[in-house]
Amino acid sequence: MDKNLKKRETMHRLCAKGLEIFHEKGYYNTNLDDILKDLSLSKGAFYHHFKSKEDYFITIVQNLIQQKVYALLVEPLNTQENPLPVILDSIEQALEPGKANEIAYGFMLNDFITEFSKRNKEIATYLRDILKVWEVNLVSILKRGKVDGHIARHVDCEGAASYIIASYLGMRTLLAESTNRQLKYNYVQQLKLYFNAIEERQVVA
Amino acid sequence: MDKNLKKRETMHRLCAKGLEIFHEKGYYNTNLDDILKDLSLSKGAFYHHFKSKEDYFITIVQNLIQQKVYALLVEPLNTQENPLPVILDSIEQALEPGKANEIAYGFMLNDFITEFSKRNKEIATYLRDILKVWEVNLVSILKRGKVDGHIARHVDCEGAASYIIASYLGMRTLLAESTNRQLKYNYVQQLKLYFNAIEERQVVA
DNA sequence: AAAGGAACCGACCGGCGGGTCGGTTTAAGG
DNA sequence: CCTTAAACCGACCCGCCGGTCGGTTCCTTT
Structure with missing residues (x-):
């Protein structure tokens, strides 16, 4: 079940950081790289979890x-x-x-x-x-x-x-x-x- | 002074229509062509009047x-x-x-x-x-x-x-x-x- | 009427950013 | 182990849009 945990954790990190940055800069003024860089994640990781x-x-x-x-x-x-x-x-x-x-x-x-x-x-x-x-x-x-x-x-x-x-x-x-x-x-x-x-x-x- | 009048009128039309569209759709969600098309004006005209x-x-x-x-x-x-x-x-x-x-x-x-x-x-x-x-x-x-x-x-x-x-x-x-x-x-x-x-x-x- | 410049035209440029995709790493199951 | 798929990577694609620029039209001035 380690994979499952990993998935949960990554999605949670993405959401938490996303809210933080979206709130700070606005949704349309934030690009995904702004968030992904902070979390050291890639576009690929992101689109694996969200459509x-x-x-x-x-x-x-x-x-x-x-x-x-x-x-x-x-x-x-x-x-x-x-x-x-x-x-x-x-x-x-x-x-x-x-x-x-x-x-x-x-x-x-x-x-x-x-x-x-x-x-x-x-x-x-x-x-x-x-x-x-x-x-x-x-x-x-x-x-x-x-x-x-x-x-x-x-x-x-x-x-x-x-x-x-x-x-x-x-x-x-x-x-x-x-x-x-x-x-x-x-x-x-x-x-x-x-x-x-x-x-x-x-x-x- | 006809040229001067023309300038005033065009700028005024641009501002009035601009406010209308910006208000309706938001500033960043409006592109200049949206406004210019409505007024049958070109990019050139726009940038002649505004920097x-x-x-x-x-x-x-x-x-x-x-x-x-x-x-x-x-x-x-x-x-x-x-x-x-x-x-x-x-x-x-x-x-x-x-x-x-x-x-x-x-x-x-x-x-x-x-x-x-x-x-x-x-x-x-x-x-x-x-x-x-x-x-x-x-x-x-x-x-x-x-x-x-x-x-x-x-x-x-x-x-x-x-x-x-x-x-x-x-x-x-x-x-x-x-x-x-x-x-x-x-x-x-x-x-x-x-x-x-x-x-x-x-x-x- | 000729010159000069203001008003205007619209094809084009270039950066930005959401989304794609072929490939690599990692860990669960047999 | 060795297979399989989930998790992840990052180079690339492409549409959008603000801004540019060489040109044309029209008015004014002399």
Whole structure:
């Protein structure tokens, strides 16, 4: 089974390095040699494991990006607590570098979706679907929050969910490569203010 | 002076069509022939007027995108009224297609900034600078709002400004090509809620 | 009307990069 | 061992596209 292990390991190395470089330089601005040189692998090795650059990237999306986004932004929503702090916390965690996420996995969605939506509809759809899952989970937890009396009755949960996602994605464009901690902090602060606005007002004694 | 007119007209046609196609397909995914064929012009004509594709795009940024973003999102802020409705209105206007803006000029900034920030720092800087001007004007009008008692004293104006911009840019990724009117409407609604949160509370009688 | 240059033409160049393919190394199975 | 195929190698192919260049047309100027 050594051969089988080797295959797994090589594919995994290719995917990990590929994500790193694609994220850093963009998909279309990265050529395969950039990645292969780093790993001391050849074109032949690459095309032995993947049928095309596109197939390769789809594998990366499904095995790495999707997994990570779900783990960071979707799974944490699966709780019975007050939704707004839970959402805030998941986003804060997702923005925090240096933990499990050396790369800000959620953030890169904005870059890749923008890059692919005009070039490759198929890949764009895979990426959008990841956002979609996040969205439906947000909507669902927000609706429960309404029932549980944490969120004001007038709030449009679908609207709120896409607004949260939009602001999160948009931060990426502002942050760009500069890992500006101040901007991240500010963003979370403003998101809190927005959450204040949709929170159920406490009955004044 | 006929020659001079001709030159102006050709350059203008090139820029207008260029923006249209670049916006539609992305800069790096558009080749010059795509544009030239549409205008029945030749490579020779193009390189007579512009020294490179890059030079061409910079001209478009400065003469079309910048102008339009300023007109739609910056100029309207130059008023003494209550800031929050003014900001909301300018954004609503900017999102409204079919008026002066057949193309959503503010929106395309997200696409182009994302596209260039990993490919061409110079152009990325030009685009970021446009956002920067919007940002400082937002900060300035928000600060005045605080002085005038329209905005709560605890609000961080810089944070608020970048949050507004982030949410606006992020909408683009969600909307993508689909001119989803519902999503735009929802966005404006949620922005209103956020504005409620930073607005100076009316003194209860 | 002749000269000169601006506006424009379009065949061609050359680098880049995804993908191919015949060959070599390595390890599993008999 | 010795066969077989998986894993890997790297020279090569080829389409794409930004940019070039020698030429033609058209307007302006004198």
